Amino acid sequence: MIRKKKCVAMLLAGGQGSRLYALTNNIAKPAVSFGGKYRIIDFPLSNCVNSGIDTVGVLTQYQPLVLNDYIGNGQPWDLDRSYGGVHILSPYQGKTSSDWYKGTANAIYQNIHFIKQFNPDYVLILSGDHIYKMNYAKMINYHILSNSDCTIAAIKVPIEEASRFGILNTKEDGTIYEFEEKPKKPKSTLASMGIYVFSAQKLYKYLEEDSVAPNSSNDFGKDILPKMLNSGEKMMAYQFEGYWKDVGTITSLFEANMDLLGNKPVFDVADNSWKIQSRSPLAPPQYIGDSAKTDNSIIMSGCEIFGSVENSVLASDVKVGKGSLIKNSIIMSDVTIGENSVVEYAIIDENTIIGDNVVIGAPKETDKGITVVGRGLAISNNAKIDGGQMIESNVKGDN
Amino acid sequence: MRAVGIIFSNIHDNNIPELVRVRSFGSIPFGGRYRLIDFPLSNMVNSGMDTVGIITKSNYQSLMDHVGSGKDWDLARKDGGVIILPPFGDVESNTLYNTRLEALKGITSFLFRADEEYVVMTDCDSVCRINYNEVLDYHIKSQADITLVYKKRVPISNSIDYGTTFEIQDGRIVNLSYNSPLENKQANVFINVFVMKRSLLQNIVMDSISHNKKSFTNDIIAENLKSMKIMGFEHKGFYAGISSLQAYYESNMAMLDSSNRNEIFGDRSVFTKIRDSAPTKYGNTAVVKNSMIADGCVIEGEVENSIIFRNVKVGRGAKIKNSIIMQNSVLGENCTLNCIITDKNVTVKDRVCLSGNDNHPFYVGKGIMI
Numbered sequence: 001m002i003r004k005k006k007c008v009a010m011l012l013a014g015g016q017g018s019r020l021y022a023l024t025n026n027i028a029k030p031a032v033s034f035g036g037k038y039r040i041i042d043f044p045l046s047n048c049v050n051s052g053i054d055t056v057g058v059l060t061q062y063q064p065l066v067l068n069d070y071i072g073n074g075q076p077w078d079l080d081r082s083y084g085g086v087h088i089l090s091p092y093q094g095k096t097s098s099d100w101y102k103g104t105a106n107a108i109y110q111n112i113h114f115i116k117q118f119n120p121d122y123v124l125i126l127s128g129d130h131i132y133k134m135n136y137a138k139m140i141n142y143h144i145l146s147n148s149d150c151t152i153a154a155i156k157v158p159i160e161e162a163s164r165f166g167i168l169n170t171k172e173d174g175t176i177y178e179f180e181e182k183p184k185k186p187k188s189t190l191a192s193m194g195i196y197v198f199s200a201q202k203l204y205k206y207l208e209e210d211s212v213a214p215n216s217s218n219d220f221g222k223d224i225l226p227k228m229l230n231s232g233e234k235m236m237a238y239q240f241e242g243y244w245k246d247v248g249t250i251t252s253l254f255e256a257n258m259d260l261l262g263n264k265p266v267f268d269v270a271d272n273s274w275k276i277q278s279r280s281p282l283a284p285p286q287y288i289g290d291s292a293k294t295d296n297s298i299i300m301s302g303c304e305i306f307g308s309v310e311n312s313v314l315a316s317d318v319k320v321g322k323g324s325l326i327k328n329s330i331i332m333s334d335v336t337i338g339e340n341s342v343v344e345y346a347i348i349d350e351n352t353i354i355g356d357n358v359v360i361g362a363p364k365e366t367d368k369g370i371t372v373v374g375r376g377l378a379i380s381n382n383a384k385i386d387g388g389q390m391i392e393s394n395v396k397g398d399n
Numbered sequence: 400m401r402a403v404g405i406i407f408s409n410i411h412d413n414n415i416p417e418l419v420r421v422r423s424f425g426s427i428p429f430g431g432r433y434r435l436i437d438f439p440l441s442n443m444v445n446s447g448m449d450t451v452g453i454i455t456k457s458n459y460q461s462l463m464d465h466v467g468s469g470k471d472w473d474l475a476r477k478d479g480g481v482i483i484l485p486p487f488g489d490v491e492s493n494t495l496y497n498t499r500l501e502a503l504k505g506i507t508s509f510l511f512r513a514d515e516e517y518v519v520m521t522d523c524d525s526v527c528r529i530n531y532n533e534v535l536d537y538h539i540k541s542q543a544d545i546t547l548v549y550k551k552r553v554p555i556s557n558s559i560d561y562g563t564t565f566e567i568q569d570g571r572i573v574n575l576s577y578n579s580p581l582e583n584k585q586a587n588v589f590i591n592v593f594v595m596k597r598s599l600l601q602n603i604v605m606d607s608i609s610h611n612k613k614s615f616t617n618d619i620i621a622e623n624l625k626s627m628k629i630m631g632f633e634h635k636g637f638y639a640g641i642s643s644l645q646a647y648y649e650s651n652m653a654m655l656d657s658s659n660r661n662e663i664f665g666d667r668s669v670f671t672k673i674r675d676s677a678p679t680k681y682g683n684t685a686v687v688k689n690s691m692i693a694d695g696c697v698i699e700g701e702v703e704n705s706i707i708f709r710n711v712k713v714g715r716g717a718k719i720k721n722s723i724i725m726q727n728s729v730l731g732e733n734c735t736l737n738c739i740i741t742d743k744n745v746t747v748k749d750r751v752c753l754s755g756n757d758n759h760p761f762y763v764g765k766g767i768m769i
Contacts, residue, residue: 036678037694075470076675263682263699270677270695280673284664285431285693285707287655292688294681294698301432301678301694302667313678 004119005055005084007140007197009048010111012104013041013128014061019249022374022392023349028060030128031067032253033332033350035260035269036300036315039070040247042278043133044126045077045086050274051136053124055084057114059107061091061100076279089114103218109207115200123203125196125220131256131267132244133274134195139238143197146174149233150202150225153195155240165191166221168237176235179226190237193244196220202233243267250370254347257313257330261296281316281333291322300333307337321356328364338381345387346371355381358397362387400450401535402517403597404443405506408436409456410499410591411524414642417762418742419458425523426461427641428725428743430654430663431693431706434465435523435641437671438663440481444472445668446531448519450479452509454502456486456495465672472670484509499615503604510601518600522591526639526650528663529592534632538594541570543630545599545620548592550638553585562642563589563616567631575621590634637662648740648760651706651723655689676709684715693726700730714749721757739763 017029024032030041041058048056056079060067073079074086089111091100101107108115108125115123122140134153143151154168162183168190169178180186206224210216216223229235243266247253259266269276283302288294293308302317307324314320314331321339330347337343338356346361347370354360358379361371368387373379382397408425418427425436436453443451451474455462462483466472469481486495487505496502503510510518517538519531529548538546549565565587566574603619612618620629637659639650653659663669676695681687686701695710700717707713708725714732722739730736731749738755742765747753751769755761763769 261680270680270697275675276677277675280675282667282670282673284433284660284667284669285691286679287657287660287691288687288689288702290689294685294687296683297681298678299681299692309681315678 002119003083004121006120007053007055007122007124007136008115008118008120009044009053009056009124009126009136010108010115011041011044011048011056011058011126011128012107013058013067014064014101014107015127015129016062017129017248020253021250021390022372023250023253023347024063025374025392026063027066028062028064028128029248031070032247033315034131034247034253035257036298036313037280038269038276038278040131041067041071041128042077042276043131044128045071045079046274046276046278047132047134047136048124048126049077049079049277051134051138051140053136054079054081055118055120056086057089057111058086058128059089059101059111061107064088064090070279072279077277084118087114103223104220105207105210105224106218108203109211109218112204112207116204120200123198123200125194125198127194129246129248130193130244131247132193132240132242133276134240134242134244135274136195136197139195139240140197142238143199143236146236147234148197148236149199150228151197151236151238152176152225153193153240154190154237155193155244156189157191159186159189162186162189162191168192170237174236174239176229176237179221179229181221190239192221193240194221196225197238202228250347250372254330254370258311258328260298260313261311283316289322292320307339315350329361332375346373348373349375349377351376352379353377354379355383355397357381358383358385360385400448401515402448402519402531402594403510403513403515404439404448404451404531405503405518405520406436406439406443406451406453407499407502407520407522407591408453408459408462410502410522411642412456414524415644415647417644417764418647421458421742421765422461423455423457423459425453426459426465427523427647428708429526429641429647430651431691431708433669433671434462435526436462436466437669438526438528439521439523440466440472440474441669442521442527442529442531443519444474444670445528446519448531449474449476450482450513450515452482452484452506454484454486454506456502459483459485467672471672482509498613500604500607500613500618503600503615504608507601507604510597510604513597515597518593518595518597520593520600524641525590526637526641526663527590527634528636529634531592531594534592534594537632538630541630542628544595544623544627546594546630546632547572547620548590548594548632548634549587550590550634550640551585552588552638562640565589565631570630572620572624572629572631575616575624577616587631587633588640590638590640592634594632644740644760644762645758648723648738652704652721654691654706655704660691674709682715685713700732708743723760742766745769 013030017024079086167180245256286303289306292305295310300316306322307320315333319336323340332350337354341358344361362368373391380397468475474481679696682699685698688703692707693709699715700713716733728745735752741763746768
């Protein structure tokens with residue numbers, strides 16, 4: 001029997017995430033921390049595993065070191081397989097040509113041999129910048145039952161936001177008859193989620209044609225999908241209902257983290273029926289000291305809390321000194337905060353050290369915006385960082 | 400590496416019958432996310448040892464599940480790694496071993512197959528950080544036949560097992576007494592770590608088979624204090640001996656002290672099986688003081704001076720004090736717990752009130768609903 005896979009997933013993880021500014025100076029967007037213990041890529045990877053897809057190519061390009069390290073051999077997701085499993089696909093040098101990935105379609109095209117070696121019936125294209133739980137198996141089933149050549153996952157968005165998305169105009173049965181990329185006057189509120197199922201042969205055909213097409217930007221949304229529609233291929237919209245958040249901006253990343261808080265959170269990562277797997281840190285249980293306060297927050301192992309934490313998300317190994325207050329903030333792993341400091345409405349990236357009597361950020365009500373402190377920085381005693389600032393180098397306080 | 404490791408996972412079962420009813424001694428949960436075997440196993444890994452045999456006896460499913468391939472200790476190796484040694488029963492009398500020496504008789508093939516020059520043997524009844532390299536260096540430098548590690552301490556009160564104590568002159572053990580009440584005096588208490596040449600251990604085991612010797616301490620150590628050079632190595636760091644339920648309780652509580660905690664966990668090198676849990680969530684009614692809390696918990700009540708394992712739910716208005724709550728327990732709303740040890744999967748219903756005493760904690764067995 002010839003071995004084959006029903007479906008191979010290709011995860012586009014090369015995005016720079018320039019709108020996350022300091023948070024993606026040294027790491028790719030899919031490697032950005034989320035929800036105290038996760039990285040963004042955990043969500044599509046866990047969705048794959050939970051949907052029974054065990055062959056995933058992860059296409060990296062921008063600052064892949066942290067991401068490569070994090071994925072490793074795929075063991076945390078049970079993707080360390082001898083046939084299939086997770087594979088990191090970085091741009092490579094070829095005999096006749098070598099190139100960076102020019103567009104999303106080009107990235108897949110350059111790795112078409114990777115897909116073909118598994119001889120799949122379907123190829124699932126994913127992106128690494130969304131937080132959601134989705135059963136891809138249902139979508140693939142829908143694709144098969146509707147005899148589709150390409151199926152695009154779509155979600156209803158509020159009409160006032162529709163002009164930020166690629167909009168799918170469909171007939172009643174879900175057949176797509178028109179794409180509109182960020183339309184000024186949207187006809188529908190069905191937005192593409194950037195998740196595509198292709199029948200493999202069709203994908204190969206259009207990728208190969210696109211690779212030699214002049215003036216193509218080698219992009220799925222701009223080139224491949226419109227070409228397929230114009231050629232009369234059957235394209236379906238698969239409507240997804242549930243939580244889905246693009247975390248491409250500081251504000252949306254912040255909001256998505258806050259959606260985890262509360263008794264009945266908007267988005268529940270702790271739900272065991274669809275487990276989000278991740279590479280877990282090796283740290284002892286968190287220690288909450290005598291003078292500490294932990295109010296409506298998420299806190300990871302290895303933390304030592306002696307101050308107050310309110311409405312915040314703390315990743316592993318964060319230290320909060322006596323008298324300090326962390327409010328409405330996201331603190332990523334290995335951050336140390338001294339005594340009597342205040343961090344409010346801010347995101348503090350990994351490995352940053354904050355001294356005593358420091359004030360970072362301004363209350364949300366002041367409308368100054370979210371303050372971001374980049375990774376590996378030192379913020380000295382008595383420093384003041386006002387709301388809405390983007391800190392990318394060390395800050396000294398006035399003594 | 401110079402030494403092969405041997406861990407006895409069942410040797411002290413009589414000390415805490417409650418906790419070993421459903422598991423081996425080595426898989427007793429400790430400190431919010433660990434099991435007792437993690438401490439000797441991590442000590443061996445951190446000392447650079449890469450072949451470790453774990454001797455089991457009964458109820459070792461949980462231990463096998465925990466250790467698995469050894470991957471979490473970096474001991475899933477082609478060459479060496481961690482090897483679980485199931486008990487080697489006597490077919491004629493249909494019994495398992497009862498003593499350390501009998502257990503060693505069952506693993507002679509493991510001992511002969513190893514190629515390390517030395518052997519480090521330890522039990523799972525202690526929480527401490529020992530660099531076995533230092534013990535080995537001392538052993539070699541002092542040209543000892545056998546080196547035993549001890550801790551100077553006052554034995555924990557109301558323990559049934561005072562253990563073995565040494566009288567030491569110039570580093571050499573000259574006298575040994577077993578289980579004699581010490582009236583709260585400091586003594587050199589053996590912490591069940593042995594270092595010797597593997598060839599010597601092989602000879603001891605073969606000899607004890609032919610002469611039907613039973614006890615390592617009585618028949619080997621005590622008998623040979625004069626004929627062999629048996630040295631004592633003092634462990635100066637933190638040490639918690641798990642010799643009774645009370646000692647288990649106090650050892651856990653000792654982890655709430657920051658200097659102890661830093662010594663044991665500060666450099667993040669106590670390894671354990673990694674399980675995925677979501678981060679712990681605190682509701683806006685949560686009040687937590689001086690407690691260790693593992694991942695996956697949902698805390699909405701009050702927790703003070705307690706150790707909370709993974710995936711525990713503490714309901715609104717609940718007051719949990721001076722307690723150890725093992726994983727997957729659910730503590731209902733407005734319940735009150737003081738000096739309680741709940742085993743795994745315990746459910747305490749709303750408004751239930753339970754109390755032990757800090758010199759006699761009350762133990763609630765696995766899966767019980769109150």
